[in-house]
Amino acid sequence: MSHLDPEVAALLAMGEQPSDADRRHLDACADCRAEVDSFGRAVLAGRASGAGEPLLTPPDRVWESIRSELSLSTPMLDDGGQDDADSAPASVGASRGSRSHLASRRRRVSRRPVFFVLAGAAVAVVAIVAGVWASGGIVPKADVISEARLDGLPGWSGAGGEALLERVDGHDRVVIDLAASVPDDGYREVWLLTADASDLVSLGTLDGSTGTFDVPDAVDLSRFTVVDISQEDVDGDPGHSGDSIVRGTLSPP
Known part of the structure; x- marks a missing residue:
């Protein structure tokens, strides 16, 4: 039994109404239903991931993945809308059956609307971008506002580290990298202090040697x-x- 063309499955996943023949095929074919469902999950993930948020420009590696997934190293269609096999002349010894096969293939290509190909590409883009977004591949750019070298205090000889104050999407955060031999008992806490140490704000507990801590909006970083x-x-x-x-x-x- 033949299966649905992947581009048709992609269109159905995006809400296109199936033809009577496609509907009958879906009712009888579990594999094609699974493929449409898979495309549908990708579409939903892509739409949900960016809801209410500004669109970001994906990095170049996303488009490279898309081109690789869709095999777009060469144009999908030539100027005449036919592939090389259709435009090449038949060999002298070609049989009538071979020419009939080429003619049939040419009719199939010409009947396939270009939007099927574009729909498949759109679903692939949604799936890849959603996957990269979910894995943290697309993230807002962090601007380094200030930095500090962390020096060991008396009793902590050899301790050191670094702190960066970053601004991401209008919010500030402190990124910590601590190099120190610390006891197994107790815990480490990160603070912001005024220059004269007369006031302080806790940012949270440092688990391990590195951590990122959001700075409350009410904290005056000039103090x-x-x-x-x-x-x-x-x-x-x-x-x-x-x-x-x-x-x-x-x-x-």
Whole structure:
């Protein structure tokens, strides 16, 4: 039993109404129903992933993946709308059956509307872009606003690190990279301090040696310019322990 053309399945996934023959085939063929459902999930994922958000320009590797998926290294159709096999002359020894096969193939190509090909391409684009988006391949650009070298404080000889203040989509975040030998007990906490250490704001717990922390919108970064990482005990006290591992002042790069 022949199956639906993939371009037809793509159109059906995007909401095109099937012909009576296609509907009868879908009722009888589980494989084709599965293919239409697969295309449909890709379309839904693509539409949902960008809902209410500004469109972003995909990186070049996305288009490379699309071209590779669709084999677009050469034009899909030549100037006459026929492939090379149709435009090449029949060999001297070709049989009448071979010429009949070419004629039949030419009729099939000419009857296939170009929008079938474009519909298949559209579904492939949606699927690839949705997959890249879901895996984090398409992300807003981060601008580095300031940075700080983190130096070890007394009692933490050899400790160091780096902090970056980044702005992404109008929101600020601090990216931490800590290099220090720390005990297994307790935990590390990241803080923003004023220059005279008279006020401080906790950004959260550092799990491991690296982490990214959102800065609350209410925090005035013109005042809170110092990054501090402290060693904390599990004692229920939310305040700073007074045991700072590293500290550094943010300044423009």
